[in-house]
Amino acid sequence: MSTVTKQKRAVAINPTRSCAPIGAMLATYGVHGALTINHGSQGCATYPRHQMARHFREPIEVATTSLTEKTTIYGGRDNLIAAMENVYERYHPTMITVCSTCLSETIGDDITGIVDEFIEGHPDVDIPIITVNTPSYIGTHITGFDNFLKTVAVDFPVKDKPNGKVNIMPGWVNPGDIREIEAMTRKMGIEGIFLTDYSDTLDGGIYRPKPQFPKGGTTIEELRDSANSLATIALQKHVGGEAAEIYEKQYGIPAYTLPMPIGIENTDKFIKTLSKVTGREISEELRDERARLLDAIIDAHMFLTSLKVAIFGDPDVVEGLVRLAAEIGLEPKFALTSSDFKPWGEDMMKLSDELGLDMEIMMKSDLHELYKKIKEEPVDLIFGTSKGRFIEEDLDIPLIRMGFPIEDRFGYHRRAIVGYRGGIYLVDKITNAVLAKKGLVVSNTLLEKPVEGAD
Ligand code: SF4
Incomplete structure (x- = not known):
């Protein structure tokens, strides 16, 4: 028993958890051309960057608002506005994720309000800027990723004509896992929209000339089109399960939250669900x-x-x-x-x-x-x-x-x-x-x- x-x-002592912003950063890496601004002290960006770089063996780019003693007392508004201006002008990303940290949450910065103010004052900025709450005293790296997916599910999808695709949320896995899930869907003749896909952005090749952003990743168009899919399959209950339900409630797309497809039975469940929602046969x-x-x-x-x-x-x-x-x-x-x-x-x-x-x-x-x-x-x-x-x-x-x-x-x-x-x-x-x-x-x-x- x-x-x-x-x-x-x-x-x-020797915890297995990482801090919450790293989850939002990893998920953002799965969107082609997107960049994260970490609203906190420099260490709040450096620690997750180092941890990701040591695991994925790739350089990790994350901007920081570099809060100091002064901004801790007077608030980090000016730093965040300056960070959004700099990142937009210098990098021209497809999307910016602003994630909070223990520090910016504790001092009570109204991050969404500051982002709205920035967008109002910069009508030329034509990219989505999303905010994700990631204080590490509430949850872990898992929570940061999950909160990102919930924000995407609310902010991006636009209802249009059916696309015949399946939304797939792999959760916090490795690039190799995403490739394997993609391979399985391809073998069924199914096209997936991966929320999100960091298989190439965090396990890429060397190209000359060096592209401004790593190849791969889910596009903004795909995020918008995700409202028109046949179903949403979340492969981790705690990273994507609630976001899948948002798709069901807001866009009428059936949600399936399955156990991670490790081993025979759990993989069977995934394959059978793919077959059920698309009507496709399980391939030889x-x-x-x-x-x-x-x-x-x-x-x-x-x-x-x-x-x-x-x-x-x-x-x-x-x-x-x-x-x-x-x-x-x-x-x-x-x-x-x-x-x-x-x-x-x-x-x-x-x-x-x-x-x-x-x-x-x-x-x-x-x-x-x-x-x-x-x-x-x-x-x-x-x-x-x-x-x-x-x-x-x-x-x-x-x-x-x-x-x-x-x-x-x-x-x-x-x-x-x-x-x-x-x-x-x-x-x-x-x-x-x-x-x-x-x-x-x-x-x-x-x-x-x-x-x-x-x-
Ligand atoms: S202060 Fe919080 S957000 Fe910053 S590195 Fe530490 S745990 Fe992460």
Whole structure:
């Protein structure tokens, strides 16, 4: 029987969360030619930029209003007006996202009012400027992304004739995941509007001459046209679920909020939903990919069955990984997220009951808490971000890296963990970690320790 626990300690030690503006920045990167102005101190732009650059291995451009002691007391209006003028004149972006920070929210700057004032005083400015509230004391990086999507759902769509497309909100994933979701929709002959698509903008190539903005991203026209799609599919409940409902209520487009398509069953749900809303058959190619994932699971079961695993990260990622772990025979013992979303705890309990698990569901928790738990009740594997490396090193437990951020390894942002092919990648990776840890395999027999005297 599983239980839901919440950390009581007020201070966080080795937290898994990032600050909220980074979510709005990441989502803005998915709109072609868009730029973010971070309304706060320089550090509020620098910290997210560094974290994104270390994970995506791309230069990250974000403007800042550079609030100081003086503007903290007298307000940041002038800085924000100057920032919008500079960004518009120098870069000519397709859109500006102004996101708030702990500082600008605490001093009470009326950001929407300042933006309106700027637009009124600059009739020549012909691009959308949106504001997203991202104080980090309310929510995490997930909340910042989610708030961006809700703003887009309200501000952009324009009802016109049906476009036959499907709105897809991948949520907080990697460029490799977005590519995989795009590939799956293409294999069904479906065109998607991705809200938003940072697959190329954050995993791009080198081009000469260097384009002013990275190639790729959802266009402003697509954002406007998203009111005319057949349906909206949110692939993360906590990043896009509410925005999908706005599409349903305001534009009459059916909303489907699905679990992140990790593993067989969750990917099946996505594919079946695509088929249902478009009337398209599930393609032979996708059926073959599914069959290969099933085969990989069967081949790996002798190495994985009954191993215990601790999983941490963003709520939807953890939920997807728990199901995948159960599908491949592992026993999830701890599932941890830093967020305090009550529905997540309830959903995880339902999932646990369905899968017959006995695990501790840890909400609003940090990795020090997980470290203490694992010391008392050891596990064989950990799934999570680079932040788990201290547990990996101290307790000598393999950490299978996934999620955001991965800063101590290279190229993970290009890997997909979603879809059938992402599932195969995960099965291979997890199985190889087990084999590397446990020792020799001789004639398909797994030995706990290397044979003495063997070469
Ligand atoms: S002050 Fe708030 S918004 Fe700024 S970097 Fe820190 S957590 Fe992020």
